[in-house]
Amino acid sequence: MTHVHAPVDAPARLRTAGLRVTAQRVAVLEALSQSAHAPVDALHEMVHRDIPGIALQTVHGIVNDLTDARIAQRVSLPGAASSLYELARGDNHHHVQCVVCGRVEDVECVVGEAPCLTPSDPHGMRILEAAVTFRGICNDCA
Structure with missing residues (x-):
């Protein structure tokens, strides 16, 4: 937060x-x-x-x-x-979360333009967004 x-x-x-x-x-x-x-x-x-x-x-x-x-x-x-x-930002950002303390931070689009990621098989759907959560251990908890 x-x-x-x-x-x-x-x-x-x-x-x-x-x-x-x-x-x-x-x-x-x-x-x-x-x-x-x-x-x-x-x-x-x-x-x-x-x-x-x-x-x-x-x-x-x-x-x-x-x-x-x-x-x-x-x-x-x-x-x-x-x-x-x-607050809604109107973008396609992602999050990184510490698995120990739970701290959450924003991560801007990983690569390229939204939706950042392309599924291997969209099953006939037009992709609107991709949500990725990176999980790790923050420096304070390490």
Whole structure:
């Protein structure tokens, strides 16, 4: 969760996506912009500081709304206790994950243009994206 995005104009981003601007949505979107690859419980903890009454289930609902609106995207990694979320970048980047501490970092496209990889047999499908997860041990854990 070390990669941090530039500040986001949350109300404008919500309006552009056709979502109603609420204090809770703004707070969740701002928390998401401050901590890439965050599980919902971490986002809830961040938002709870400013909005003490917000329920974990409310944050789940907001993250789902942001994902459906393509403002956020879900990152499912092997061995992760739960899905992680990040601001949608509109690209085809990948991830590297430490198998010891769980740290996750972005990896830009490995080679060439998106979708970066060509399957040996696409089975008649037009490929839209490729998701690769590199797993290793970070220097701190080694």
